[in-house]
Amino acid sequence: MEQTIAAVNLKEVTKRYGSVTSVEDLTLRIEEGEIFGILGPNGAGKTTTLESIVGMRNPTSGTIRIFEWDAQADRNAIKKIIGVQPQEASLLPHLTVKETLKLFSSFYGHGLDYRELIPLTGLEDKADTLVKNLSGGQKQRVLIAVALVSDPKILFLDEPTSSLDPRARRDLWEAILAFRKRKRTVVLTTHSMEEAEALCNRVAIMNQGRMIALGTPDELIHTYCTEKIVQFYTEDECDLKWIESFPEISSAAQDRASGRTRVALVSTNSDATVARLCSGQFNIGSWTHLLIKRGNLEDVFLELTGKSLTGEGA
Ligand SMILES: Nc1ncnc2c1ncn2[C@@H]1O[C@H](COP(=O)(O)OP(=O)(O)OP(=O)(O)O)[C@@H](O)[C@H]1O
Numbered sequence: 001m002e003q004t005i006a007a008v009n010l011k012e013v014t015k016r017y018g019s020v021t022s023v024e025d026l027t028l029r030i031e032e033g034e035i036f037g038i039l040g041p042n043g044a045g046k047t048t049t050l051e052s053i054v055g056m057r058n059p060t061s062g063t064i065r066i067f068e069w070d071a072q073a074d075r076n077a078i079k080k081i082i083g084v085q086p087q088e089a090s091l092l093p094h095l096t097v098k099e100t101l102k103l104f105s106s107f108y109g110h111g112l113d114y115r116e117l118i119p120l121t122g123l124e125d126k127a128d129t130l131v132k133n134l135s136g137g138q139k140q141r142v143l144i145a146v147a148l149v150s151d152p153k154i155l156f157l158d159e160p161t162s163s164l165d166p167r168a169r170r171d172l173w174e175a176i177l178a179f180r181k182r183k184r185t186v187v188l189t190t191h192s193m194e195e196a197e198a199l200c201n202r203v204a205i206m207n208q209g210r211m212i213a214l215g216t217p218d219e220l221i222h223t224y225c226t227e228k229i230v231q232f233y234t235e236d237e238c239d240l241k242w243i244e245s246f247p248e249i250s251s252a253a254q255d256r257a258s259g260r261t262r263v264a265l266v267s268t269n270s271d272a273t274v275a276r277l278c279s280g281q282f283n284i285g286s287w288t289h290l291l292i293k294r295g296n297l298e299d300v301f302l303e304l305t306g307k308s309l310t311g312e313g314a
Pocket residue numbers: 017020021022040041042043044045046047048049191
């Protein structure tokens with residue numbers, strides 16, 4: 001069966017700087033229409049990967065293709081179909097948002113008009129505001145609008161929301177999702193597992209230059225986070241030793257606040273644990289507020305590396 005052409009295709013890509021290996025033996029296929037996240041802590045190799053794909057760095061070995069083009073040999077062809085979020089320094093502070101987008105549009109013979117870009121990036125209220133008077137989040141949206149001016153087939157974003165407050169971050173997620181609705185591809189890097197879960201249909205987790213996991217957020221959580229937390233409230237303290245004697249319970253903890261006890265059980269089989277709770281096997285009397293929490297991508301990273309994403313040891 002003939003495979004469709006990938007939006008981005010990396011084969012055995014390695015990038016070395018002297019004795020430092022930034023990216024090692026990375027093979028990865030990103031399909032058209034995906035929002036693909038490259039995740040990992042500081043120094044994992046995310047930016048090196050992204051910049052190698054867009055032709056800003058040359059890999060030491062391996063091949064990178066964007067659709068039918070080679071990332072090194074066909075840079076001019078590739079430039080016409082990709083959008084890369086520029087640095088803030090490329091904005092002129094004394095132009096309005098509308099003027100900025102008109103200026104960048106004038107560089108292209110085709111592409112999106114500012115009248116389309118402004119609603120796409122949620123900048124309707126700021127169209128006539130000078131760039132120098134925008135907040136950090138609004139500037140970030142202008143940068144993404146600039147990356148979209150050429151109506152690219154693939155948009156590349158390096159940590160697009162790292163400096164934003166939660167509200168601005170959500171607004172930007174909306175803009176990225178709106179772009180994807182146009183059947184375009186987005187490749188982004190992020191430290192934030194929350195962002196990856198909210199936005200990306202597939203993610204590659206990198207650590208120390210290597211890809212250590214690849215899949216949908218759900219697949220990765222299901223594969224690597226086999227334990228769930230079963231939480232509920234009781235009136236009195238529980239006999240945790242008894243509860244921990246059940247085979248699927250890895251650990252149990254409780255804390256008392258506002259006259260009641262919150263109990264958290266880490267379970268390898270939450271269905272069995274809930275069944276025991278409902279049938280009274282834990283001998284705890286009445287209970288309320290049952291909550292079952294599954295792991296997240298942060299837990300996946302912890303499971304794979306023994307470290308949190310912020311680099312703290314487990
Ligand atoms: N130009 C360079 N010269 C030497 N070493 C480099 C260079 N660029 C990156 N590196 C090294 O390669 C490794 C990966 O860096 P990279 O910037 O790709 O990581 P990252 O995952 O994007 O990190 P961050 O989240 O901190 O931006 C790091 O150890 C970094 O110091």
